[in-house]
Amino acid sequence: MSNLLKEKLGYDKTFDCVQCGYCLPACPTYETMEKETHSPRGRINLVKMVAEGKASVEDMREPIEKCLGCMACTTVCPTNVQYGAILEGAKQVLDEEKPRRLVEDFFFQTFFPSSKWMDALGNATWAYQKSGLQKISQRFGLTKKAPLPIHEFEAALPPMPAPKKRRGRADRYIRKRPSVAKVGFFQGCVMDSVFFETNQNTVELLLRSGAEVVFPEGQTCCGALHAHTGKVDASIELAKQNIEAFEQEGFDYIVNNAGGCGARLIEYHHLFEEGTEWHNRAVRFVECVKDISEVLVQLDGLVFEKTMDRTVTYQPSCHLQNVQKVTSEPLALLQKIPGLELRELDRPDFCCGSAGVYNIVNYEDAMDILDVKMQDVCGVDPDSVVTSNPGCLLQMKLGIEREGVSGKIDSVHLVDLLLEADPQPK
Ligand code: SF4
Ligand code: SF4
Structure with missing residues (x-):
């Protein structure tokens, strides 16, 4: 060989x-x-x-x-x-x-890296939900005819914000008072499209913590999905684009709220040969990359006073826990909410089966893994499953549907739950 x-x-x-x-x-x-x-x-x-x-x-x-x-x-x-x-x-x-496939090439080379395509996805999903087409499609099982099991996932999608609201977002959130930190926000591709509200809630928590927040122009997809499917060269190009985008200003933190994206971002320096200019630039970038939970704990600028009468369990994102090694911070934040009861899963380390696009391309296998996870979740009997990654969030929603417990258990991103608890600046 x-x-x-x-x-x-x-x-x-x-x-x-x-x-x-x-x-x-x-x-x-x-x-x-x-x-x-x-x-x-x-x-x-x-x-x-x-x-x-x-x-x-x-x-x-x-x-x-x-x-x-x-x-x-x-x-x-x-x-x-x-x-x-x-x-x-x-x-x-x-x-x-593998023989080249035009559809796959389109998704990886054009769709994910483009904010315009991501906007179009968000707008189209909003129109699909708002127009009643989703209800008709679900009633007559139209999406079941799609080649991939998208009908399972489209039913689990959160309500999309109107295009006007998405367009109205500022790219810079400055405080009237001096800020405690300058944050460059990594918005993600799918995250900013499908989970736009969670991104906005992340900004709000950072502002209440005393930080200012900037969405640097030119940022793109982190490249995790490309790397997971072997498209290493394409993922390196995306890494360079992100490093350049975040170099435009000096940031104390480069914050993301998706475990899978963060795991890719913190490994950018491994993509370049040591001693090269790109390696040095990647090292500087990686030093600033943090998950939102780490930054909220480090800034320690929030006080939780409102009581929340809810039982939750935390399903860690594998990439947040095993690659970024962020384990205690999400739990520490949940423990700050008065009245919230935190019940630990028997096997929190066991993957939920989401894993990027794994649950789409290996649907049956992913469902077998999800069923193991759901047994654990149902044994704990929470009101909510808290996650820290969009893929895990959708997968848990799907698991809840499959178990027939959707009226009893819901799934929520950590950030959304924290903001619902309405913390105030210290
Ligand atoms: S068998 Fe598994 S745990 Fe043991 S050395 Fe190999 S990879 Fe590591
Ligand atoms: S599925 Fe198994 S082999 Fe693959 S990363 Fe997870 S633990 Fe390792």
């Missing part, structure tokens, strides 16, 4: 795996699919065999494409195997071997 293929597959890194199997109980796909090839250890072995020419690239396609990328395996691995790099390399090799 060529050295280039070995390098792309992270062959050297596969030797760090000592085959101990400690990662197996942590892996959702090993649990639900019950195959060694669908475990972290099995996948690493397969990649090694492909690099050595003992297996073909196609042999690793299914096991690799069925990996959630949740990184739960990395948190328990005693030898600190760089599984993320091995997985990304394998996905890149698989993507290069």
Whole structure:
């Protein structure tokens, strides 16, 4: 096998795996699919065999494409195997071997990186919901005829704000009094379209905490979806565009509210060779990247006085927890709300099955994983499941529907719940 293929597959890194199997109980796909090839250890072995020419690239396609990328395996691995790099390399090799598909290319090259297309998505969804078309479509099962299971997800979408409201958003929120921090807000692609209100609520919490907030012009999709599907070159171009956008002004924090996006942003420096100019610029960018929960805890500018009579459980985003290592901050914020009862899940570390576009392209497998998660949720019996990532939020809404408990349990983004508690500046 060529050295280039070995390098792309992270062959050297596969030797760090000592085959101990400690990662197996942590892996959702090993649990639900019950195959060694669908475990972290099995996948690493397969990649090694492909690099050595003992297996073909196609042999690793299914096991690799069925990996959630949740990184739960990395948190328990005693030898600190760089599984993320091995997985990304394998996905890149698989993507290069795949025949090009025009629809897929359109989504990754044109749709996600474009704020105009994201606006169009938000406006079209608003019109679909507002015009009554959604009700008709659901009544007659029209979306069930779509090639992908979008009917499940469109039913879980939140109500879209009117286009006028979206257009009316400022790109700079300055305080009358001196601010305690200058925040560059990473708005995301889907997040700013489908979860526009959550972005606005994030801004409001930052303002009440004493910060000023700027939406830098020229920012784009973080590139996580591209990286998850092996489009590494495209994800590097998006990283450069974001670094340039946030370099226009000096920021104390670059804040995001989506665990999956944040995990990509904090790894931008790994995309460039050490010592290069882009690597140095990426390091400066990454130093400022924070999840909203970290910044709210660090600024400590909010006081929660309103009592909220609600029982909640927290479903951590895998990428927030396992990649960004943000674990205690969301819980610390929830614990500040008077009256709120926080019940811990039995297995909070177990992925919900959302994982970027995994639940769309591997629908059946994602639902098996979601069913395990929902058993845990129902056992805890909360009023709300709190999440910190848009994909997890939609997945939990879907799980709640599947379990038939939608009148009893709801799902909410951490930011939306915090603002509902109406905290005031200290
Ligand atoms: S825990 Fe780490 S070293 Fe052990 S089998 Fe899993 S990946 Fe390999
Ligand atoms: S990333 Fe998640 S699904 Fe993939 S091997 Fe690791 S634990 Fe299993």
